[in-house]
Amino acid sequence: MPVVSLSDVRKVYGGDTVALDGVSFDVDQGEFVVVLGPSGAGKSTLLRVLNGLTTPTTGEVTINGHPPGAGSDVGMVFQMHYLIESMSAYRNALTGALSRAGWLRSLLTAYRTADKEAALRALDTVGLLEESEQRAGSMSGGQKQRVGIARALVQDPELLLADEPVSSLDPKAARDVMGYMKRAAEERDLTTVASLHQVNIAREFGDRFIGIRGGQVMFDGSREELSMDVVDDLYYGKDTAGAYADDEQTVDAAAPSGGAAE
Numbered sequence: 001m002p003v004v005s006l007s008d009v010r011k012v013y014g015g016d017t018v019a020l021d022g023v024s025f026d027v028d029q030g031e032f033v034v035v036l037g038p039s040g041a042g043k044s045t046l047l048r049v050l051n052g053l054t055t056p057t058t059g060e061v062t063i064n065g066h067p068p069g070a071g072s073d074v075g076m077v078f079q080m081h082y083l084i085e086s087m088s089a090y091r092n093a094l095t096g097a098l099s100r101a102g103w104l105r106s107l108l109t110a111y112r113t114a115d116k117e118a119a120l121r122a123l124d125t126v127g128l129l130e131e132s133e134q135r136a137g138s139m140s141g142g143q144k145q146r147v148g149i150a151r152a153l154v155q156d157p158e159l160l161l162a163d164e165p166v167s168s169l170d171p172k173a174a175r176d177v178m179g180y181m182k183r184a185a186e187e188r189d190l191t192t193v194a195s196l197h198q199v200n201i202a203r204e205f206g207d208r209f210i211g212i213r214g215g216q217v218m219f220d221g222s223r224e225e226l227s228m229d230v231v232d233d234l235y236y237g238k239d240t241a242g243a244y245a246d247d248e249q250t251v252d253a254a255a256p257s258g259g260a261a262e
């Protein structure tokens, strides 16, 4: 059974904004999938549908055979880290255990030893064991994102989602963070779906790529199949391949296709 299954998923906002339009695909255990596509393509909507924050208008989504809920099955890493800045890296990672325990129970009971061990293990996975007592507010952007990954790992999720987890970072920090995320996924055989804007970084870390545009899957394939032509089609459309529009997203997408030829 696939971990993720989407069948003809359609999401319409406000009656006329079609964010997802007939999206169907499965993701198997342990796959590291990167979702690519221009701004407004529907990437965040897709991830929100997978973690149950958004309900599809029509179609079916299952995670290990069950509808996604707000429970602990899905861990999420966000573009902005949403850490509690005054708390240590360790305390922030530990809050990942709250969603598993439920907020009420967590108020009434102390963290279990197993949770504490899970927090330290997760910080070790993201290379922050030495910094575990450092205040999150004093950490670099890359370190904060790694704490965010650790927090998601403490949830012990069946599926790890990340929506543009490195878009606020410089290329080196972005690669570091993606490297740790990949390592975490491999260590734990964790199925991962991450959206990325940087195609060159996506190429380095993804095993499988799903390209969406206008809410539709335009591409689903391996690194070898993700050619420069495919990337150009995805971001610029067939008729305008190579033409640079003057928005920021286009510049982001343009750099990688050049970089890929290095």
Ligand SMILES: Nc1ncnc2c1ncn2[C@@H]1O[C@H](COP(=O)(O)OP(=O)(O)OP(=O)(O)O)[C@@H](O)[C@H]1O
Pocket (backbone or CB within 6 Å): 013, 014, 017, 018, 019, 037, 038, 039, 040, 041, 042, 043, 044, 045, 046
């Ligand atoms: N809560 C919402 N209400 C109404 N429309 C929305 C909502 N969220 C997204 N949309 C619209 O749905 C479409 C897809 O948006 P989405 O945020 O999923 O794109 P995206 O691929 O994540 O874009 P970006 O790369 O800019 O983050 C867009 O047209 C967007 O304006």
Ligand SMILES: [Mg+2]
Pocket (backbone or CB within 6 Å): 043, 044, 045, 163
């Ligand atoms: Mg988005």
